[in-house]
Amino acid sequence: MNCHVSTSTLLLSVKFTFTRKATSENMVPVTHSFGQQKNSLKTTWMHPRSKHWHLIDYVLVRRRDVCDVHTRVMPSAECQTDHRLVRCKLNLILKFRPKRGNIPRRRLQVNDLQSATVRNKFQANLQTRLDDHSTDSADTSPVTLWHHIKNSILQSSEESLGFSLKKNKDRFNENNQEIQELLRKKRTTHQAHLALPSCHIRKTAFRITCSKLQHKLRDIQNKWWISLAEKTQLCADTGDHRGFYEALKTAHGPAYQAQSPLLSADGQTLLTDKTSILNRWSEHFQTLFSTNRVVQDTVIQSITQQSVNLRTLRFY
Secondary structure, three states, rough: EEEOOHHHOOOOOHHHHHHHHHHHOOOOHHHHOEEEEEEEEEEEEEOOOOEEEEEEOOOOOHHHHHHHHHEEEEEEHHHOEEEOEEEEEEEOOOOOOOOOOOOOOEEEEEEHOOOHHHHHHHHHHHHHHHHHHHHOOOOOOOOHHHHHHHHHHHHHHHHOOOOOOOOOOOOOHHHHHHHHHHHHHHHHHHHHHHOOOOHHHHHHHHHHHHHHHHHHHHHHHHHHHHHHHHHHHHHHHHHHHHHHHHHHHHHHHHOOOOOEEOOOOOOEEOOOOHHHHHHHHHHHHHHHHHHHHHEEEEHHHHHOOOOOOOOOOOOO
């Protein structure tokens, strides 16, 4: 006669063999046996004849990851069945993959045009290039004129303005020379202290240098944050929305978006939007937990009984 039981009962004998082989050969620990917990919280299934509780559901992890996995049995969730709910908590640390896109576009330092000197230099350079082409070239077609104007503006901008060296500027870039000088003095006094550790004068000089460096870095940080706050407030007061959001982006840093696409059930379509991915996960777990497994009584009766210590094992 057939009866409906859980998946763990169907694969009981296979699990015993596989788990014993995996833990002995590959040194893969079972997380149920780690941690300070009662023995009654280490069993998951009750034998229908002997009423003894056994451990047939395993959570196997690498030994170096044992501290990040906490597994225990929930006795209060058995609901008058021969099985208990196994809860496993994972400590996940997500690492975002760097984006591999095209070659980043270089940006011109357009803000330098606010200076009258740079603006006059750019205008003179552009005017010279336009005059040279008008005297040398006899082709007056629109396509040729457009390419020449475009190339003249680009070349004049590169020579007069230049490109931005870094997109996200911070307090270290603005005070790089001063910070490097302080770090050089700190390294010098540190080497002198290591050469003669018993000298109190060199030790005191090294501590004073470290204190000055720390004080200067904190002072630079405070001035940078005050300047950024004043700039943000000025943009908000004047209605400069673009400058306001650029200041917020500078304060919070760049945002990273990680995407984990999934394949559809037939394996032909790649799902990338959030709604389709959530629906695919829901469909997967519904199929996984709603499938009925059928096992014969002979499989249960063929299970070898193990001795149980009644002093340490508590029945429910």
